[in-house]
Amino acid sequence: MTPTVTPYRSGRRAGRHGFLQLLHAEWTKFRTVRGSVIGMAAAALMVVLVALLAGASSDQKGSPPVPIGPGGEPVTDSFYFLHQPLAGNGSITVSVSALRSSIPTGPADLRPGIVPWAKAGLIIKQSTRQGSPYAAIMVTSSHGVRMQDNYVNDTAGLPGPVSAASVRWLRLDRSGDAITGHASADGTHWTKVGTVHVSGLEPTAQVGLFVASPPSAEGMGTRGSVSTAVFEDLRIQGGWDGGSWAGDQMGPESPSFAGYPKNTSGSYLGSDGSFTVTGAGDIAPAVRETLPTGGTFGDLLTGTFAALIAVIVVGALSITTEYRKNLIHVTLAASPRRSRVLVAKAIVLGFVTFVAGLAGAFVAVPLGERLARANGVYIFPVASSTELRVGLGTAALLATAAILALSVGTMFRHSAGAVTTVLAATVLPYILIANPFMPASVSDWLTR
Numbered sequence: 001m002t003p004t005v006t007p008y009r010s011g012r013r014a015g016r017h018g019f020l021q022l023l024h025a026e027w028t029k030f031r032t033v034r035g036s037v038i039g040m041a042a043a044a045l046m047v048v049l050v051a052l053l054a055g056a057s058s059d060q061k062g063s064p065p066v067p068i069g070p071g072g073e074p075v076t077d078s079f080y081f082l083h084q085p086l087a088g089n090g091s092i093t094v095s096v097s098a099l100r101s102s103i104p105t106g107p108a109d110l111r112p113g114i115v116p117w118a119k120a121g122l123i124i125k126q127s128t129r130q131g132s133p134y135a136a137i138m139v140t141s142s143h144g145v146r147m148q149d150n151y152v153n154d155t156a157g158l159p160g161p162v163s164a165a166s167v168r169w170l171r172l173d174r175s176g177d178a179i180t181g182h183a184s185a186d187g188t189h190w191t192k193v194g195t196v197h198v199s200g201l202e203p204t205a206q207v208g209l210f211v212a213s214p215p216s217a218e219g220m221g222t223r224g225s226v227s228t229a230v231f232e233d234l235r236i237q238g239g240w241d242g243g244s245w246a247g248d249q250m251g252p253e254s255p256s257f258a259g260y261p262k263n264t265s266g267s268y269l270g271s272d273g274s275f276t277v278t279g280a281g282d283i284a285p286a287v288r289e290t291l292p293t294g295g296t297f298g299d300l301l302t303g304t305f306a307a308l309i310a311v312i313v314v315g316a317l318s319i320t321t322e323y324r325k326n327l328i329h330v331t332l333a334a335s336p337r338r339s340r341v342l343v344a345k346a347i348v349l350g351f352v353t354f355v356a357g358l359a360g361a362f363v364a365v366p367l368g369e370r371l372a373r374a375n376g377v378y379i380f381p382v383a384s385s386t387e388l389r390v391g392l393g394t395a396a397l398l399a400t401a402a403i404l405a406l407s408v409g410t411m412f413r414h415s416a417g418a419v420t421t422v423l424a425a426t427v428l429p430y431i432l433i434a435n436p437f438m439p440a441s442v443s444d445w446l447t448r
Helices: 001-034 034-057 302-325 328-334 340-373 384-411 414-428 428-433 442-447
Strands: 074-079 081-103 109-113 119-125 134-140 144-151 153-156 168-175 178-184 190-197 204-212 216-217 222-223 228-242 246-249 266-272 274-279 283-284
Touching: 001 034, 001 340, 034 190, 034 340, 074 134, 081 119, 081 266, 081 274, 119 168, 134 168, 134 428, 144 178, 144 190, 153 190, 168 204, 178 274, 190 204, 204 228, 204 274, 222 428, 302 340, 302 414, 384 414, 414 428, 428 442
Parallel strands: none
Antiparallel strands: 074 283, 081 109, 081 168, 081 204, 081 228, 081 246, 119 134, 119 204, 134 144, 144 153, 168 178, 178 190, 216 222, 228 274, 266 274
C-alpha cells in the first residue's frame, strides 16, 4: 500500500510546486515587460486624473445651499404654498375636484399631460424654511391619495385619480406633534390614512394648501412641468389667527427646483373656501437627476472607462504578443499543459489589474471629493461600506475586463481583433447609451 500512496502525494506536491513556479514565471514575465507595467500604471492614473479633473472643473461656489431634511439627507422642497399660521391644535378640511398638469413641448408651448407624482393637498410645516419637518395628505395624478412626512415616509390611501366626477376630500388634524390624515370619497364617510409624529414641530406652524409638479421625463433628461388643482369646501378649526391666506413659492432659488415652464408661474385665485392653485416643484428626497449642483461617487470614477481601454489592451497583448513573436512555443515547452499556462496568466493579470484598479479608486475618490466640495459641489453621502463596495467593484470590473481580453486574445491570436472585439462588447454600449438621440428602447437593450 505504501509504494502506491507515496508517489501520488509526491506527484501532487510536485504539481503544486510546478504551478507555483509557473505563476512565478508569469509574474516575472509580466513585470519585466515594460509596456504591461506602464499600461497598468496608466490605468490607475487615468482613474485618479479624471477624478481630479471632475473635482477641479466643477464650479458651483455661487449656488444656493442644498436643502437638508430632518434626517440629514438632501431634499427637494419646492412647491406653491397657500398658508396661514396655526397656533396649537386644530384641523383643516378641503375637497379636491381637479388636478391638471401641463408639459412643455417647445420654448413657449404647453400641452396637457400626465405627471404621475404631481400632487395637491394639505400640509402642515414647521416653517417656510426649506428642509423643515412637515406632514401632508394629498391627491396625486397616478398614485391615488397619499400621506407623506419628512420627505422619506409615504402611506397609501384611497386609490384612483381625482376629477369632477371623483372628488376627494382631505383632512389634517393636529394634536401636539401628532398629525393625522383622513380621506373621503363623499365628504361624509372618512377613512384614516395614517398618524405621524413630526418631531420638532413648533407650537405655531404653517398650514394650508399646496401644489407640486415634479419635472417630466423627456428623453435622457427632464423638463419642468406645472400643475393646477381646484380646492373647494375649505374649512378650518382650532387656533387659526383668522388672517388672510398668503401664497408663496417655496424654494424658488433652490438648486433642486427645476423652475416653471416659460410664461407660467405659481399663483392662486379664489376666496370663500374655493381656490384654484397652480404650482411646480416637488417634495421628496433629492437625487442626482434633480440636483444639478450635486455629484456622486460614480461621477468621480468616470475615469474607469479610460482605464478599461488601457487594461483591455494590456490583457490582449499579454497573450497575442507571445503568438506574434512565437514565444508561446517556449512557454509551452516549459509547461506543456496549455490550460495551466492560461490559468496562471489569468491569475497574474487579474491580480495586478485588481490592485491597480483598487489603488486608483481609493486615491481618486477622496482627492476628487475634496476638490468638488471646495468648488461648491454637493456630494451625496454614502456609508463607508458603500465606499468600500464601490472601490472593490471598480477593481473587479477592470480585472474582469483584462481577463476577458486575455481570453479573446487567446482565441483570435491577433491584437487588433481582440482589442476591438472586447472594446465593442464593454465600452461601446455605454458610449452609445450616453448619446441623447438614442431611442429609449435601444438604450434599454444595450444596457441589458
